Amino acid sequence: MEDADDLDSERKRDRLKRYAKRAVTVPLSVRTSDLPKRAASGLVMFVVTVFAIWLGGLVRDAFFVVVAFICMAELARLVKRATKRPLNRALGLAAGAAYIGYAAWLLTKIDTLALLLLLFGAVICVDTFAYFFGRTLGGPKIAPRISPSKTWAGLLGGAVGATTALFGYFAIGDVQLGREWPILLLAGTLIAVVAQSGDFLESWLKRKASMKDSSNLIPGHGGIFDRIDGLIPVTILVGSVLIAQYPHWLDR
Numbered sequence: 001m002e003d004a005d006d007l008d009s010e011r012k013r014d015r016l017k018r019y020a021k022r023a024v025t026v027p028l029s030v031r032t033s034d035l036p037k038r039a040a041s042g043l044v045m046f047v048v049t050v051f052a053i054w055l056g057g058l059v060r061d062a063f064f065v066v067v068a069f070i071c072m073a074e075l076a077r078l079v080k081r082a083t084k085r086p087l088n089r090a091l092g093l094a095a096g097a098a099y100i101g102y103a104a105w106l107l108t109k110i111d112t113l114a115l116l117l118l119l120f121g122a123v124i125c126v127d128t129f130a131y132f133f134g135r136t137l138g139g140p141k142i143a144p145r146i147s148p149s150k151t152w153a154g155l156l157g158g159a160v161g162a163t164t165a166l167f168g169y170f171a172i173g174d175v176q177l178g179r180e181w182p183i184l185l186l187a188g189t190l191i192a193v194v195a196q197s198g199d200f201l202e203s204w205l206k207r208k209a210s211m212k213d214s215s216n217l218i219p220g221h222g223g224i225f226d227r228i229d230g231l232i233p234v235t236i237l238v239g240s241v242l243i244a245q246y247p248h249w250l251d252r
Contacts, residue, residue: 045218045227046124049063049120050117050120053113053116053117053120054113056113060108061108064104064107064108065104065108067104067224067228068100068101068103068104070217070223070224071100071223071224071225071228071232072096072097072100072101074214074215074223074224074225075093075096075100075205075214075225076093076096077209077214077215078202078205078206078208078209078211078214078225079092079093079096079205079209080209081208081209081210081211082205082208082209083208099232099236100232102236103231103232103233103235103236103239106235106236106239106240106242106243107235107239109239109243110239110242114169115242118165118166118169119231119234119235119238119239120231121165121168121169122161122162122165122166122188122191122234123162123191123195123230123231123234124165125161125162125164125165126158126159126161126162126191126192126195126196126230126234127158127161127195127230128161129157129158129160129161129164130154130155130157130158130161130192130196131154131157132157133151133153133154133156133157133158133160134149134150134151134153134154134157136153137151137153138151138153139151139152139153140152142154142155142196142200143200145207146200146203146204146207147199147200147203147204150196150199150200150203154196155192155193155196158192158195158196159188159189159192159193160188161188161192162187162188162189162191162192162195163184163185163187163188163189164188165188166184166187166188167181167184170184190237191234191237191238194230194233194234194237195230195231195233195234196230197233198229198230198231198232198233198234199229199230201229201233202214202225202226202229213226214226
């Protein structure tokens, strides 16, 4: 009888502990404590990227190729740790090479500086707005087993960020939007969803590999793959549409 009472008491304590963990709200200052480091690293990456794009030509293309190779090396490291089966490793590496390589190839084909800056700017806005919305609002997780930090509030923030970038692009270009603004809202939402999909893909791979980051190359951000996981699928989406619309870029 005493053993049953002790077991019941222990279960009650466990329930109280679980409730307490859910009830305690982590202060915003703690949830954003890594912001200065992330911001500094992000600024450096932004300046280097913009400078390479501004130089254009071989320098720009070489920059994209180098980033792609580093990203592929990090992906290969994840794949190697995620599975020990030779066939699965080969398939993972082949898929990763096609995934990253196609995105890098598309970037070298886009010859308009403004469009490249919009592409990078939209993804940066998705990440930034998603970070602040997610950390500030919190709320339900999208897929906690894959990426515990990703929330629906963060996805909403990402959509707001991408849409803001698109509207800002047309505002700077002094383009008067009429009935097109719903299309921009839809495009911003689609970009955010695609970017989050790329993030989830890498998160799933990292979970399989039991790794927090793809590498420790960038302070506060992890590796190159961690930083451009959303950019890759967005580039594939936007770049493919642009190539279809402007096929002359294929002759470059």
